[in-house]
Amino acid sequence: SFLNKDRKTKSLQSIFSETVFGKPPAAAGECATPKLLQYAFIHGLEPLAMAEFWWGASPKSEIRKHRQFYPACTGKCQPILKHMLDGIPMDDNPLLQNHGENTTLKIIYEDDSLVVVDKPAELLSVPGIQIQDSVYTRLKTTWGNIEPLIIHRLDMATSGLLVVAKTKEAHKHIQRQFLKRTVIKRYTALLSGLVKQDEGEIRLPLRGDLDNRPRQLVCDTHGKKAVTVWKVVGRQTTTTRIHFWPLTGRTHQLRMHAAHEQGLNAPTVGDDLYGTGAARLHLPAAYLEFVHPKTRETLRFEIKESF
Template sequence: MIDTPYQPPQDDLVILHEDHELLFIDKPAGLLSVPGRGPHLADCLIARVQSVFPEALLVHRLDRDTSGVIVFARSPVAQRHLGLQFEKRQTRKQYIAQVWGQVTERQGRVDLPLIVDWDNRPRQMVCHETGRAAQTDWALIRHDIYGSRLRLMPLTGRSHQLRVHMLAIGHPILGDPFYASGQAGAFPRLMLHSRELRLRHPDGGRGLTVSAPVPF
């Protein structure tokens, strides 16, 4: 098991959208979505959110090192409604990533099953025998001096899916403490950001899209 120091940022909560059923937050990189094991991992986004909105309920998570849009429910009914949308893949998530190397194609899909790498948890790995299905669509935005800027659209929600899929096609995400090495790993943060989340509002079913500015 891999253990990395936990030094969460002390940024104020950034509320992207708030109404009677939903709460969208711009999560900073380096902050756990939920508490980990042990008191040193107690500081997390949901604890900070519940200190202001005690009724807030978890719907989904972002990796500790990923920043961007995350939604919380403000009632059990809203939590169930959103949970079903995520389970049935009715939400639409869009991420921005800076990856190592010049991506030559304009767009593509990574379809590689994933499973936990038990000896190196929390790392995940591709496994065609026992892995769970995982698909990611991607599109090239531009090339730059660091490599390539991509738009990533996960069709499934496996742990570390985007990070492992980018590594598998030879373009690890810059600054990734688990999957990038050498120059690709020499960045102050994981260059992965949850840019946009689209879903149906629990009250009435209307479409709602919330986005967060990319900090890199």
């Protein structure tokens, strides 16, 4: 059983019965934070602050950097900590804050069939569980009776070009182009570290980390195919500027392929999940090319990176 500051106890089974899993996962409660808090409450101590960092080599499947701080895992620790920290004044959870609230959604191109927008960093592509503000909701508010039909998405932290359909016909046509991989998408990234090779291709299968969403894992057994073509376009003293062409569209694909030791082993600057946080993630979707669903004209869009 686990204590909290009011010396109320809860068993693992009771804690996880309130989660979507219904029961505790393997090794739940074995992490350092619940054990340290348990010691504090047993001995009448008051926790003032706590942070966890990784020490040593990274596991093969996930990305952990030596001396880098990481939040508690969502699957095993957070349900326990919700009970143990109950009643203790806490800082606001940054993951539940809408950091894209005061950003501007720029319209790059618009006609009767579609719109191409420049999504700002920290704005969701579609509404989330906690945050509704998104590209979808903003376009819906602007268009009124026209339903925005989302064709593809960008990670919340990723800025750049996004095409949204206005009609079912346009949605179907452009979606087919994505499925056939005839759409050309290019991202520009600033990586922390020097990449020695000039270009290449990364093939690392990915799947979600069930114990620590939204993080992803490299998994040869259950991972989905993930392929990225890359080319170095500039090097500075401690950073590499690179172009990425994702041939598949897995969650966090470029961020994982950049940071993982079997990829480029160079996290994207500003990547607070797989590297070190900064003011923003330096990974804009800078180029987008596809065929217009009505005119059959090839449309090309490019935005200038701000770094």
